[in-house]
Amino acid sequence: MADEAAAVSRRVGALALDHFPDTILPDPLIQELSHLLGAGRSDVALVEELAADIFMGRFSDKFRRAAQVAARKLAEAALAGVASRLELAPRQERPLATVKDAAYAWRQMVFFLSVAPSIELCPFIDRAEARHGRVGGMRQLLGGLREAADSSTPPRQFVGWVTGRHRILDVLGVSRWSA
Structure with a gap:
């Protein structure tokens, strides 16, 4: 299961970057990729668009x-x-x-x-x-x-x-x- 989740996250991430190379990936996609990477036991840390944290006055964990x-x-x-x-x-x-x-x-x-x-x-x-x-x-x-x-x-x-x-x-x- 972990290998499959990691493979899906790599494939979906590659598709998104290949087809939308000049845009910021939407936060919901980043969140889903993060869940897949976590299920795949990867230590890759994806983060949503920075603007969301700017209004909180500090960076999130x-x-x-x-x-x-x-x-x-x-x-x-x-x-x-x-x-x-x-x-x-x-x-x-x-x-x-x-x-x-x-x-x-x-x-x-x-x-x-x-x-x-x-x-x-x-x-x-x-x-x-x-x-x-x-x-x-x-x-x-x-x-x-x-x-x-x-x-x-x-x-x-x-x-x-x-x-x-x-x-x-x-x-x-x-x-x-x-x-």
Whole structure:
């Protein structure tokens, strides 16, 4: 039953977007798709048109949940970007530029984690260590994130711009450091 509900929600949603790509989907359709997604055990959070919440003076719990789900997914994507850039940096002609890009992705990840529920932070770090812990520099970065999660100040922040040699280049085993 759950698979069928998920399949129906995907099909109806695709039809609506294919046939009405330039319009806001009506709230009743969004509500029905939400029910189907719930029956399909999906964590996709659909929300009705924002205007309804504007007049209440605050966002409903549904918008808050949708923002938190989106933030978690964006944090995971940003983390994957950090790991891939740190893996690439030693092989790049300009490794410092790649490290700077990794630091920018890290900053975005930290922002998205600040929007996600705090209860999800430690499991996020655990998953990150399992997936990316072997990538050079990731253990140190995730250790600092864990310290921050424990309300401690990490000994160092991962920043993009530094004067002199970037410390992460040493962790990555990179001898050159041109930008």
